[in-house]
Amino acid sequence: MTRLIHWLALALALITVGLGIAVYKHRVLGYPLHSENIESTWTVQARMQITPGSGPIKATLKLPTTTPGMGQLRENFISRGYGLTVQDAATTREAVWTVRRATQRQSLYYQGVFYRDAINQRFLPRPTFPEVPSLEEPFQTAMLATVEEVRRQSADIASFTTSLLGRINSSAPTEEMALFLNSPDYRGQRVRIARVILAGARIPSVQVNGFHLADASRTQPVRWLAVHNQREWLFFDPATGQMGMPENFLVWWVGEDPPIDVDGATLVDLIWSIRRNELAALDLAEQRSAIHAGWLAPFSLFRLPVQAQSVYAVLMLVPVGAFIMILMRNVVGLPSFGTFMPVLIALAFRETGLFAGLLMFTIVVAVGLSLRFYLAKLHLLLVPRLTAVLIIVVFLMVLLSLASHSLGWEVGLSVGLFPMVILAMIIERMSIVWEERGPSDALKESMGSALIAALAFLVMTLPLIQHLAFVFPELMLVVLGLTILMGRYSGYRLNELIRFRVLARSSP
Amino acid sequence: MIRRYRELKKRGVLGLNARNACYIMPHNPRRYYPLVDNKVLCKRRLQENSVAAPELLGEITSQYEAGHLSRKLAELDEFVIKPASGAGGDGILVATGRYEDRVWHGSGGRLLSLADIEYHVSGILAGMYSLGGQVDTAMIESLIHTDQRLREIAPEGVPDIRVILYRGIPVMAMTRLPTRRSSGKANLHQGAIGAGVELTSGRTLRAVMSSRLVDLHPDTRCNVVGFQLPDWTTLLAIAARCYEAIPLGYMGIDLVIDQDHGPLVLEMNARPGLAIQIANDDGLGHRLAAVDRLDSPETLSSEQRLDKGLALAEANWGR
Numbered sequence A: 001m002t003r004l005i006h007w008l009a010l011a012l013a014l015i016t017v018g019l020g021i022a023v024y025k026h027r028v029l030g031y032p033l034h035s036e037n038i039e040s041t042w043t044v045q046a047r048m049q050i051t052p053g054s055g056p057i058k059a060t061l062k063l064p065t066t067t068p069g070m071g072q073l074r075e076n077f078i079s080r081g082y083g084l085t086v087q088d089a090a091t092t093r094e095a096v097w098t099v100r101r102a103t104q105r106q107s108l109y110y111q112g113v114f115y116r117d118a119i120n121q122r123f124l125p126r127p128t129f130p131e132v133p134s135l136e137e138p139f140q141t142a143m144l145a146t147v148e149e150v151r152r153q154s155a156d157i158a159s160f161t162t163s164l165l166g167r168i169n170s171s172a173p174t175e176e177m178a179l180f181l182n183s184p185d186y187r188g189q190r191v192r193i194a195r196v197i198l199a200g201a202r203i204p205s206v207q208v209n210g211f212h213l214a215d216a217s218r219t220q221p222v223r224w225l226a227v228h229n230q231r232e233w234l235f236f237d238p239a240t241g242q243m244g245m246p247e248n249f250l251v252w253w254v255g256e257d258p259p260i261d262v263d264g265a266t267l268v269d270l271i272w273s274i275r276r277n278e279l280a281a282l283d284l285a286e287q288r289s290a291i292h293a294g295w296l297a298p299f300s301l302f303r304l305p306v307q308a309q310s311v312y313a314v315l316m317l318v319p320v321g322a323f324i325m326i327l328m329r330n331v332v333g334l335p336s337f338g339t340f341m342p343v344l345i346a347l348a349f350r351e352t353g354l355f356a357g358l359l360m361f362t363i364v365v366a367v368g369l370s371l372r373f374y375l376a377k378l379h380l381l382l383v384p385r386l387t388a389v390l391i392i393v394v395f396l397m398v399l400l401s402l403a404s405h406s407l408g409w410e411v412g413l414s415v416g417l418f419p420m421v422i423l424a425m426i427i428e429r430m431s432i433v434w435e436e437r438g439p440s441d442a443l444k445e446s447m448g449s450a451l452i453a454a455l456a457f458l459v460m461t462l463p464l465i466q467h468l469a470f471v472f473p474e475l476m477l478v479v480l481g482l483t484i485l486m487g488r489y490s491g492y493r494l495n496e497l498i499r500f501r502v503l504a505r506s507s508p
Numbered sequence B: 001m002i003r004r005y006r007e008l009k010k011r012g013v014l015g016l017n018a019r020n021a022c023y024i025m026p027h028n029p030r031r032y033y034p035l036v037d038n039k040v041l042c043k044r045r046l047q048e049n050s051v052a053a054p055e056l057l058g059e060i061t062s063q064y065e066a067g068h069l070s071r072k073l074a075e076l077d078e079f080v081i082k083p084a085s086g087a088g089g090d091g092i093l094v095a096t097g098r099y100e101d102r103v104w105h106g107s108g109g110r111l112l113s114l115a116d117i118e119y120h121v122s123g124i125l126a127g128m129y130s131l132g133g134q135v136d137t138a139m140i141e142s143l144i145h146t147d148q149r150l151r152e153i154a155p156e157g158v159p160d161i162r163v164i165l166y167r168g169i170p171v172m173a174m175t176r177l178p179t180r181r182s183s184g185k186a187n188l189h190q191g192a193i194g195a196g197v198e199l200t201s202g203r204t205l206r207a208v209m210s211s212r213l214v215d216l217h218p219d220t221r222c223n224v225v226g227f228q229l230p231d232w233t234t235l236l237a238i239a240a241r242c243y244e245a246i247p248l249g250y251m252g253i254d255l256v257i258d259q260d261h262g263p264l265v266l267e268m269n270a271r272p273g274l275a276i277q278i279a280n281d282d283g284l285g286h287r288l289a290a291v292d293r294l295d296s297p298e299t300l301s302s303e304q305r306l307d308k309g310l311a312l313a314e315a316n317w318g319r
Helices: A002-027 A141-153 A157-169 A174-182 A190-200 A281-291 A306-315 A317-330 A343-351 A354-377 A380-404 A410-417 A420-437 A439-460 A463-469 A475-486 A496-497 A501-505 B002-010 B016-027 B030-037 B038-048 B069-073 B113-126 B232-245 B277-281 B284-291 B300-314
Strands: A036-054 A057-062 A068-078 A083-088 A093-099 A106-116 A205-212 A216-219 A224-226 A233-236 A249-254 A260-263 A263-281 B058-059 B078-081 B092-101 B103-106 B111-113 B140-141 B160-166 B167-179 B193-197 B204-209 B212-214 B249-258 B264-269
Touching: A002 A475, A002 B113, A002 B277, A036 A057, A036 A260, A036 A281, A036 A501, A057 A106, A057 A263, A093 A263, A141 A157, A141 A174, A141 A190, A141 B038, A157 A190, A157 A224, A157 A233, A174 A190, A174 B249, A190 A205, A190 A224, A216 B300, A224 A249, A224 B111, A260 A263, A263 A281, A281 B058, A306 A463, A317 A343, A317 A439, A317 A463, A317 A475, A317 A496, A343 A420, A343 A439, A354 A380, A354 A420, A354 A439, A380 A420, A420 A439, A463 A475, A475 A501, A496 A501, A501 B002, A501 B277, B016 B249, B030 B264, B038 B058, B038 B232, B038 B264, B058 B113, B058 B284, B069 B113, B069 B300, B078 B113, B092 B111, B092 B113, B103 B113, B111 B113, B113 B140, B160 B232, B167 B232, B167 B277, B167 B284, B167 B300, B193 B277, B204 B277, B232 B300
Parallel strands: none
Antiparallel strands: A036 A106, A036 A263, A057 A093, A057 A260, A068 A106, A083 A093, A205 A224, A205 A249, A216 A263, A224 A233, B058 B140, B078 B092, B078 B140, B092 B103, B103 B111, B160 B167, B160 B249, B167 B193, B193 B204, B204 B212, B249 B264
């Protein structure tokens, strides 16, 4: 009984772990189930043109750090002759270019490649409550009046903000709002007006600057408003008052300061451009797993050199083929030569294709078999006889290749990789079965082998199976678990239902 | 299909998977396999336990010895050469009498020259007939002269009696009758007749040939059903004694009845086939379960085990 539990627990544990890892990799890290899946990445470039002054130059550019919903693939700095340091802090990140003396107008570049990463929802930490700002009159009164009015018409912080933005954008603003909108300090600065009034209500908020990711050769950062409701950050489009961060919005920096600060030179131009690129979903998933699931990375087959990868791409299919073998033998009850021979034949079919492979298998085995019967008459010892059969097999394959080549039928050429030793063994084994138990048994076994091989081949060449086996090697644990489950299958085989039919019919 | 599955289950029919998983794996320790898979070792073991078996006339273990076969065979008029680790009756060569010097009569009216025999032996030694193709030994055994009383239902070849022993208790038996189609071999795959034998009486119950029910022997048109096997109690007693020689929990004992030596154990099988169920028109499942209900039958003497088995058969295996 304990053995039974042990067996079941082991099998189920293997299946659960394998499936669990695979589902995690697919759902969370975005490993695709199809190899053709493509995801977008965006290259955002900031190009600064500066005209140097007489002294040393220091240019500081804010870099993206907190980008909820986005991840960064890589970044490049291009700045000939400048010293570069990147200053990392908890929520800010800056590139600082410095040079002691520059003579001519120069361009500094920053490029970042970004991709969608739903797992990353990191933004600023929880803020403290702001003090009610003290403005000069009549702004102070206008602010307090607006706070009072909006508060009356809203239920919570989210609706407060929406309602406030509605007032700011209104075509017929209230008197108090008009005061703000027409003042030179606030004109066209919807986010600043909103933040002042939000601060009047002691609601923490920040200005968020970023880009809607879409191809653009010249674009400007967009301002968004982020409000904290004591649980999470809420994002608002200041132009419409709509809540929620749109898809493909890249937060670049936070705050009202400009993104760039140049000392000792004049900033002539700052050009932002965005370019969309396509990248196989698989590469992106690899990237994501390197960031979020470092423990998984060492187990990825993509870390192997390309040559080894192609070997393992085939090797990972062997368990699948072997499992089909189990089903065919223990559940269906097909006879076959040897235990794994059909799987090996199936691997050989990969080189030739199914139809050509089966044809060659038949021709080589048939001709080899008849020659082997001729050799049997000469009374050769076993090992020399086997070797003779092997040599004949090699000859046959050369002849087949030459014949198919002259016919312009190129498949025949790949037969060279067909495992000839296996063919030779099959011929030998078949001839013994033929002599001892008659042709029907020999044909049955070879047909069984060919059938299992063909089935295994068909399954092993499904693009889905090939992809899954390579990208999700942990599914091998599932195959192992199923194999262990099958190891105690004690039900009838399909062929036994036919074999024992007499017993089923004459039931008392 | 599913109905037939249930029907078979209900009748206690044992499938290959169930036989392997539920009976062979737990009851047959692997260390005893060489003793049954190698017929020379098996014979020795039987001898030590004074169970009668066909006499071993010689052993050939190397190609060098194969060259000197003529000396070993010089005085023998009739003999059988078989691989020590053969399976399914493959690789057996029979010489039934001397034709002239260095030439013997083979089975099926063939003549066997010394060269033919040497070739066959070297094939055996190279592992042509052994499981997995390992190097093997060829054994020369005395020829069995089948008891005349069996000739009525088996005019040709060597008919044998297979008894399934579960934990030392005989649970099912059948006799295998060679036909012309099986070319004298007692192998059901090749077209021999399998006739179930009632354990209590030793009478054949019904006969099956290639999964079809038959009453008459196809070669002689003699009735093979309801035939009383001679020496039945001795046969069963010898079979039960085999468990003392090699304590495999689930095995098949193949016996023959020799005209001069009486019942002999031809070989033992650690993975006996399941066709015996068709020949007996009954599943093994219920019988094996009945034995499992006994209190450690392994500790009993062979006579007691035989009695238990017969008592269970009398009681229709507790059904």
